[in-house]
Amino acid sequence: MALRNALLAALIDRESSGYDLAKKFNSSVANFWTATPQQLYRELEKMETEGLLSARLVKQDKRPDKRIFSVTAAGRAALLGFSRRTPKPTTVRDELLVQVEALAHGDVASIRASIEAHQKASRTRLEGYEQRLADILGSRTEKEFLATGSRLGPYLTLNRGITFERENIAWADLALTVLSHRYPGPESGTS
């Protein structure tokens, strides 16, 4: 009953298949919601039987058939209702930061490697977000867009995702610098 709203938001501007959504929930939407493909298929099924979504089957040759979901009038009403409720507080689950919190009681070399991997993943997501931002802006400057553009919501969430990933990258730099001063290892090196 919470993933549901994220799905409505993801489908309202563009109908998609479960497979498309799985990719979206690993890239553009990942910034504020995550879900596994299994969760999506289960929830889409439920939402269709409840009338929030309608599905049409698209037959493809040379490819498996796919079911394209779109938001119904009832779905739009549900989304409007959701926008009026008080959103639940943000929840985060970040195992890397748990490792860092207990740095002094863990394996520092391994944690350093995790920070590097995390930073790399942030760089990749950041590139994706910046690409999407460029697509939304088109040839307009940010100012022009803010005054007249039509995809304000996605712009704002993307903007949040971009600064978030930039801060992740900067934080990783700080952490790595501090670690190399305080726990000088045997040639700390990224390959």
Add this chain to the structure above:
Amino acid sequence: MALRNALLAALIDRESSGYDLAKKFNSSVANFWTATPQQLYRELEKMETEGLLSARLVKQDKRPDKRIFSVTAAGRAALLGFSRRTPKPTTVRDELLVQVEALAHGDVASIRASIEAHQKASRTRLEGYEQRLADILGSRTEKEFLATGSRLGPYLTLNRGITFERENIAWADLALTVLSHRYPGPESGTS
């Protein structure tokens, strides 16, 4: 099996009761992990029976008794083992951003109010984090601390929390400004 590691990290430097932890998971640790009191009590119980924690009963008069948990040798070993594993990717669940994503299909006045509430909550958490940072630094400057201090891990996670909340506040300012230009409401005013 994931909350468990966050608990070990939270208890390793200071033994605490379930109640203390519930507060911690709403303030200092909230930055990278959240959990309800019920989750904590259940998990603490399990971890004690598995030998990762030991509990001692502290009788209080004028107050209910409390059980103080501390990490055992087996718990320390588990934490070290965790530090060597690849951390799972960060998961986020932010209903406010879901509302903002679907801005054009929702109730803008209500969403604006949600952004304001969210910003206020960020300010409160930020103050708490800055207070804790000051406690960790003591009379040292940040540079002195980084060269010689002993609570590096908590410093780094706190630092991440502080920039995160600052960015939340700045983002809310941007969002509110954009909204008041694009959806000028009837005297948009915080009381």
Add this chain to the structure above:
DNA sequence: ACGGCCATGTAACTGGTTACATGATTAC
């Protein structure tokens, strides 16, 4: 007299994760 804080918990439910299965197609 009432709500809030301290401190712990049970029970029932909902939501999320992991592992596995299918099967054709395209690219190397």
Add this chain to the structure above:
DNA sequence: GTAATCATGTAACCAGTTACATGGCCGT
């Protein structure tokens, strides 16, 4: 011929949420 991509799903399990219960103390 091997792996990756497209596209969907089942089953079993584990984790998280919500609602409720207890009971004395403190402040107003």
